[in-house]
Amino acid sequence: MRLNGVASVGGNKKDNRQAFLLQYLEQNHYISLEEIAHLCSVTMQTARRDIMALETTGKVRRIHGGATIAAPMDVGTYRQRRLDQAAEKQAIAAFVAETIPDNTTIFIDTGTTCEAIAAALLKNRQGLRIVTYSLRVASLISENSDFALAIPGGFVRAVDGGIFQEDTPDFINRFKFDYAVISVSGIDDDGDLCDDDRTEVAAVSKALDQSRHKLLAVDSSKFGKRALVKLGGLDIVDAIITDKAPAPHILDKIQALNLQLHLCETGDRHSS
Numbered sequence: 628m629r630l631n632g633v634a635s636v637g638g639n640k641k642d643n644r645q646a647f648l649l650q651y652l653e654q655n656h657y658i659s660l661e662e663i664a665h666l667c668s669v670t671m672q673t674a675r676r677d678i679m680a681l682e683t684t685g686k687v688r689r690i691h692g693g694a695t696i697a698a699p700m701d702v703g704t705y706r707q708r709r710l711d712q713a714a715e716k717q718a719i720a721a722f723v724a725e726t727i728p729d730n731t732t733i734f735i736d737t738g739t740t741c742e743a744i745a746a747a748l749l750k751n752r753q754g755l756r757i758v759t760y761s762l763r764v765a766s767l768i769s770e771n772s773d774f775a776l777a778i779p780g781g782f783v784r785a786v787d788g789g790i791f792q793e794d795t796p797d798f799i800n801r802f803k804f805d806y807a808v809i810s811v812s813g814i815d816d817d818g819d820l821c822d823d824d825r826t827e828v829a830a831v832s833k834a835l836d837q838s839r840h841k842l843l844a845v846d847s848s849k850f851g852k853r854a855l856v857k858l859g860g861l862d863i864v865d866a867i868i869t870d871k872a873p874a875p876h877i878l879d880k881i882q883a884l885n886l887q888l889h890l891c892e893t894g895d896r897h898s899s
Contacts (some may be wrong), residue, residue: 643671645677655813655873657853659693663796695855697822712846713872716740718891719844720747722868723808726842730754734834735768737761737789737827738810740844749774753838758802759793760830760876777802791826794832794883807831808840809864813852814873818861829855837862840865847871858883861886 644667651658651666663674681687687694709835718738724747727733732747733755735741745767748755756775757768765778766788779799781792809831811820820843822828835841839850843864850873861867861880866887872878881888 634862640676641680646765647680648681648694652687652694655852657690657693657695657808657855662693664836690855710747714847714893715846715891716743717747718893719846719868720744721845722889722891723842724748724751726868727752727806729806732756732803733758734799734802734804734807734809734838735759735761735764736807736809736831736834737764737787739809739847742767744808744844754810755759758799760790760799762790764788770877789824789827791824791830799830800837802837802838802860804834804838806840806842807834808842808844809835809859811843811849812854814845814861814877815849815853816851816874816876820858820861821852822856822858823854824830825856828858831858835859835882836862842866842868842878847873850874850877 647667648658648663653810656734656849660671660674660678661675663669664671667674667677678687678689681694682689687696694769716739718832720743722883723744727748729752735745735757738758741761745764748757749767749771752790753773755768756777757892758777759765759768762777762778762783765776768774768776779790779792779795781790781795783790804873811822813821822831841864843866847870862884864886864888867881868889871892872888872890873881878888
């Protein structure tokens with residue numbers, strides 16, 4: 628994604644650049660000054676001025692060496708995520724549902740991929756005991772009277788139905804899981820799993836600590852993306868379920884850690 632590949636919003640180069648930067652941040656969550664200079668063919672000083680200007684709108688927050696998106700994701704963007712990579716998410720969900728046995732205890736993360744997984748489990752599994760902080764996942768799971776379901780109390784995040792309060796990580800820490808199924812906003816080029824919300828990362832970290840098997844379910848668009856909060860390195864999970872192999876430098880890290888990588892391309896699933 629480069630500036631010359633994005634539709635112009637008018638004749639003003641600065642406005643076009645800043646519109647591009649907002650679009651990039653919505654998709655990738657973070658951009659460095661060096662990336663701005665490279666992608667927009669401008670100097671570092673111009674890149675810094677653009678970030679300062681965007682910060683005054685309240686949509687962008689400056690951090691050391693770059694910027695991150697400041698405004699929370701809107702409902703329209705989240706709905707679009709359900710449509711983006713929809714077939715790939717369905718394939719990933721089907722694989723996860725086949726992997727998890729009946730009568731097991733599971734933690735399920737929030738997000739559109741995890742919602743697809745919840746729907747697949749509902750159709751294919753029996754006797755599950757599920758803990759989640761996603762109201763939308765819980766709503767799907769609750770349709771099966773054969774499942775036991777536990778959710779924390781707290782405020783509901785309207786955009787994705789996440790339930791949070793200060794002691795949500797403590798609530799999750801009371802359980803032991805056979806499987807933790809998580810998703811993330813991005814897996815950056817360093818091999819770090821990242822998300823956008825510190826409280827959410829704390830909750831997921833507790834679930835991983837309490838789980839025997841740790842599954843990362845992400846569509847391939849998440850590889851190479853960064854987000855504000857680091858969850859951990861690739862070594863905090865046992866297996867990655869995705870639709871396409873990542874770039875070679877990330878694939879090398881996965882193989883060096885001897886992680887299971889399951890590729891669930893639409894209509895053709897295999898493992899490596």
